[in-house]
Amino acid sequence: GISAAPVESASVSVLHVSFNQDCSSLAVGLSNGYALYSVSSSGDKLDELHRWCGEAVSIVERHYSSSLVAAVMLAQPRRLRVMHFKKGTEICSCNYQEPVLTVRLSRQRLVVCLADSLHLHSLQDMKVVHTVRDSTGNRQGLCALCSDQDACMLAYPANGSGGTGEARVFDAMALRQLCSIPAHNSPLAALAFNSTATRLATASEKGTVIRVYSVPDGERVAEFRRGVKRCVQLHSLAFSRDSSLLACCSNTETLHVFCLDPQQQHLEKQQQQQQANQQQSWASWAYRATSAYLPAALSQDRDFATARLSTGSRSGPGRSVCALAYIGRQLRLLCAMSGDVGQLAIYDVDERLGGDCQLAGLLDLRGGRAAEDATAAPVAVAATVVPENA
Numbered sequence: 001g002i003s004a005a006p007v008e009s010a011s012v013s014v015l016h017v018s019f020n021q022d023c024s025s026l027a028v029g030l031s032n033g034y035a036l037y038s039v040s041s042s043g044d045k046l047d048e049l050h051r052w053c054g055e056a057v058s059i060v061e062r063h064y065s066s067s068l069v070a071a072v073m074l075a076q077p078r079r080l081r082v083m084h085f086k087k088g089t090e091i092c093s094c095n096y097q098e099p100v101l102t103v104r105l106s107r108q109r110l111v112v113c114l115a116d117s118l119h120l121h122s123l124q125d126m127k128v129v130h131t132v133r134d135s136t137g138n139r140q141g142l143c144a145l146c147s148d149q150d151a152c153m154l155a156y157p158a159n160g161s162g163g164t165g166e167a168r169v170f171d172a173m174a175l176r177q178l179c180s181i182p183a184h185n186s187p188l189a190a191l192a193f194n195s196t197a198t199r200l201a202t203a204s205e206k207g208t209v210i211r212v213y214s215v216p217d218g219e220r221v222a223e224f225r226r227g228v229k230r231c232v233q234l235h236s237l238a239f240s241r242d243s244s245l246l247a248c249c250s251n252t253e254t255l256h257v258f259c260l261d262p263q264q265q266h267l268e269k270q271q272q273q274q275q276a277n278q279q280q281s282w283a284s285w286a287y288r289a290t291s292a293y294l295p296a297a298l299s300q301d302r303d304f305a306t307a308r309l310s311t312g313s314r315s316g317p318g319r320s321v322c323a324l325a326y327i328g329r330q331l332r333l334l335c336a337m338s339g340d341v342g343q344l345a346i347y348d349v350d351e352r353l354g355g356d357c358q359l360a361g362l363l364d365l366r367g368g369r370a371a372e373d374a375t376a377a378p379v380a381v382a383a384t385v386v387p388e389n390a
Contacts, residue, residue, distance in 0.1 A: 023323045035052075036069070057073060078096050082094075107147065153197040155200055167180070247333055257303060
């Protein structure tokens with residue numbers, strides 16, 4: 001069965017959750033420090049890689065599988081710290097005029113998102129190589145950075161995105177804008193690149209429609225409908241490694257997985273047609289005959305697979321982050337939840353048939369070693385920021 005370390009204190013809350021670039025580990029910001037977990041070595045438990053107990057950590061991001069982490073303390077929201085967690089040292093720190101809302105890492109870049117600008121740092125020396133200033137009013141700190149070594153792309157809401165829903169794609173290495181995509185008619189709520197930065201998924205604050213665009217030409221290649229009953233607050237989008245599936249999570253109890261693989265979609269349509277033939281009626285014939293004239297809201301592709309969070313997992317104001325990753329040889333849908341819940345839900349995904357995903361485990365993200373056994377606070381030293389697989 002699935003097990004997790006016992007929770008040391010019920011008062012500990014999860015302030016931040018994030019997967020690293022290849023979804024092999026999970027970084028958790030806590031009200032009393034932060035923790036790093038492995039999510040790839042096994043499917044039945046979380047392996048704790050590191051835990052630091054100290055002040056509250058509102059943002060923590062790990063650079064791939066290296067010892068480099070970037071963190072923001074809750075009490076110092078304008079200061080970013082870059083640390084080597086195995087050595088217990090602080091490599092450097094950067095201060096900004098506004099609170100840091102989001103941090104993203106790639107092989108070559110560290111991106112810091114503020115409400116009115118994005119700062120692109122070189123990971124070699126942490127110098128600012130460019131500042132994006134056409135993303136004012138980005139109060140949620142929305143941005144996406146592709147981790148592909150050959151395509152370091154950044155996506156963010158354009159100026160006035162509070163009303164336009166326009167996404168801009170920026171080449172973080174060549175330092176130039178590639179395209180501007182009028183993705184939605186309402187404010188953007190989520191952005192995600194696939195692993196090679198050839199696709200960009202978007203969702204608006206309405207949370208009902210998810211669109212996928214090709215990069216860099218900005219052409220729409222897919223559109224999915226999450227639901228029509230109500231508007232939701234969509235938290236996260238995530239592609240599978242091969243870009244055939246796209247997952248999303250929100251403030252509701254349902255997780256959705258959409259299929260972008262044409263062959264798989266053809267198989268689904270064949271199965272749907274067989275079911276329709278078995279239940280032939282005048283109404284179904286009339287629907288097919290008029291489907292070409294129906295509004296887009298009634299003809300968009302629905303989800304390929306779904307998963308339901310357990311009762312109580314959606315309580316509290318926390319946000320969730322999803323991922324699609326192989327654990328062992330099984331494709332899993334992962335949903336990490338912050339707030340008072342502080343859990344990681346793991347589901348098995350049937351890559352061929354989709355349908356209802358089976359819950360494989362529900363792990364607590366707050367537990368760990370006792371405070372007196374935790375690593376001491378980082379000691380500041382002078383060093384050059386060079387990512388390493390230490």
